[in-house]
Amino acid sequence: MGRCRPADRVMFLRAWLSNPLPVGVVAPSGKSLARLMTSELNPLSGPVLELGPGTGPFTDALIRKGVPEREIALVDLGVEFGQLLAARYPQATVLAKDATCSYRPSCANKYAIVISGLPLLSLPASAVMRILVRAFALSNHNAIFYQFTYGWRCPVPKAIFERLNLEATRIGTAISNIPPASVYKIVHDVPGEVSA
Secondary structure: OOOOOEEEEEEEHHHHHHHHHHOOOOOOHHHHHHHOOOOOOOOOOOOOEEEOOOOHHHHHHHOOOOHHHHHHHEEOOOOHHHHHHHHHHOOOOOEEOOEEEEEEEEOOOOOOEEEEEEHHHHHHHHHHHHHHHHHHOOOEEEEEEEEEEEEOOOOOHHHHHHHHHHEEEEEEEEEEOOOOOEEEEEEEEOOOOOOO
16 A cells, blocks of 8 residues: 555656646645545544545555445546556445536445545636535535645635535645645535535
C-alpha cells in the first residue's frame, strides 16, 4: 500500500494533458494528504464512497485505516483509472462514471463517509451542487463528506452551503503535500435529506 509509482504519475499526467478540468492535477495526491483525508476514520467507519480516486492514494489510506475493501465504492470518470482501480482493489466496487451524473454503486447500506478527490475549484457551481446532492442522497443522514483543496478556503461556494443546509470545518493542512492542501469536513447543518 501507499504506492506512488512512477507509472501512476505518468498516467495522471497523460489524463491531465488530455482533459485537464476533470482531472484537476498533474500528479496523484501524496501520503501526507491521504493520511489527513482519512485521519478521522476507523475500521467501523464504512461503507465509504470515494469520488475521483484516480490511482488510489486515498483508497490505500482507507485500507490502512482498516476499512474493508469490500465496503469501498470508487467512482471515477477516467476509464483508464477505472481499469487500474479494478485490478488494484478487486473487492471494491469500481464505476467509470461522472460524479455529477446519476450513478448507483451496489451497496446494501447507505454510505457513512464520502471521500472526494474531485477538483471542485475547477468545476462550475452547478456541477459542485450536483456532486454534493448525489453523494448525500446515497449517504445516511449523518454522513461526512471529506474534500481537499489547494485553495485558501473551502472549494464549495457559500450559496451552495446555504441552499443545501451544509457546513464545513477545516480539519487540517497537509503542508508536505506538493502543493500543500487543506482538508474540509462537510456535514448537514440540520439533520435531514439534502436536496436541491
